[in-house]
Amino acid sequence: MTTSESGGVAAGAALLLCRARPDSVAAVAPLLGERMTLAGAGARWSVLVPEGGPWLHRGEPVDRVVAGWAAALAVGAPWPVLALWWDADRAGCALASGFHRPVGYVWLADGTPVAEDEAMRTVAVRLGLDPVLDLQSLEALTRPDPGADAHARLRGLLAVLTRAGVALPAALAPGEPAGRLGAAAGALPDARPTVAAAHRPAAGESRLAPWMPWVGGPGARVLALAQVAAGLPLTAWGLRRGSGGWTTAGLLLLAHGALGAGYALTRRP
Numbered sequence: 001m002t003t004s005e006s007g008g009v010a011a012g013a014a015l016l017l018c019r020a021r022p023d024s025v026a027a028v029a030p031l032l033g034e035r036m037t038l039a040g041a042g043a044r045w046s047v048l049v050p051e052g053g054p055w056l057h058r059g060e061p062v063d064r065v066v067a068g069w070a071a072a073l074a075v076g077a078p079w080p081v082l083a084l085w086w087d088a089d090r091a092g093c094a095l096a097s098g099f100h101r102p103v104g105y106v107w108l109a110d111g112t113p114v115a116e117d118e119a120m121r122t123v124a125v126r127l128g129l130d131p132v133l134d135l136q137s138l139e140a141l142t143r144p145d146p147g148a149d150a151h152a153r154l155r156g157l158l159a160v161l162t163r164a165g166v167a168l169p170a171a172l173a174p175g176e177p178a179g180r181l182g183a184a185a186g187a188l189p190d191a192r193p194t195v196a197a198a199h200r201p202a203a204g205e206s207r208l209a210p211w212m213p214w215v216g217g218p219g220a221r222v223l224a225l226a227q228v229a230a231g232l233p234l235t236a237w238g239l240r241r242g243s244g245g246w247t248t249a250g251l252l253l254l255a256h257g258a259l260g261a262g263y264a265l266t267r268r269p
Helices: 022-026 062-074 117-126 133-140 150-164 178-186 220-241 244-266
Strands: 013-018 036-040 046-050 081-086 090-096 103-108
Touching: 013 062, 013 178, 022 036, 022 046, 036 178, 046 178, 062 081, 062 090, 062 103, 062 244, 081 150, 090 117, 090 150, 103 117, 103 150, 117 133, 133 150, 220 244
Parallel strands: none
Antiparallel strands: 013 046, 013 081, 036 046, 081 090, 090 103
């Protein structure tokens, strides 16, 4: 499938699976500065469905964008984020967890694996999957299979994740165009929007500038890590004292710093 219509597969589409309830994800997702739809995806799982502006309108690679988003959401958070993405030529996944470097796997459109087998083992470990049965199922996705294209590989990955509690709504199927995914997500009974990105960056301006004007400067990484370092004890202090205000402030610091760290990671040469 190579349609290039708005939201088409040629430009790419993606899903972000977060091992957290929607309310927890909703506290940090708006800081990504992109329109997304948030919904439940099983027990203690949520899914974010992005409109895909960075790759549909600004020509950025879908895999690089969603890997950065996953890293930004997961840094400093007590839950991992698994991004699933696809375009006309490839499909894959990227797992971000805490301060670990994201790990991913890629298949060509015909399902040919083009990544290291060790990546799937790392995914299994970081998600706490069964080291025997689940790992065997994941490793099967890294072997040649003429009957399985890239979208079938992603469906196979989701089938394994059902044993970890993932229950992705049937309408959000890998391989669908971004526009169709967004419409399907918006029709889900528990769907909610995360942010309306009213500001459009000018030519040469970072898409994160409205949220974090210092992104891209020489001290960006230092400032991002400083925000994470400040947010951790503040969140813990707020939780101990049952203070919603201080807990929210700490979470926002964590998310803000995490976004900067994830953005810097995607821009690392």
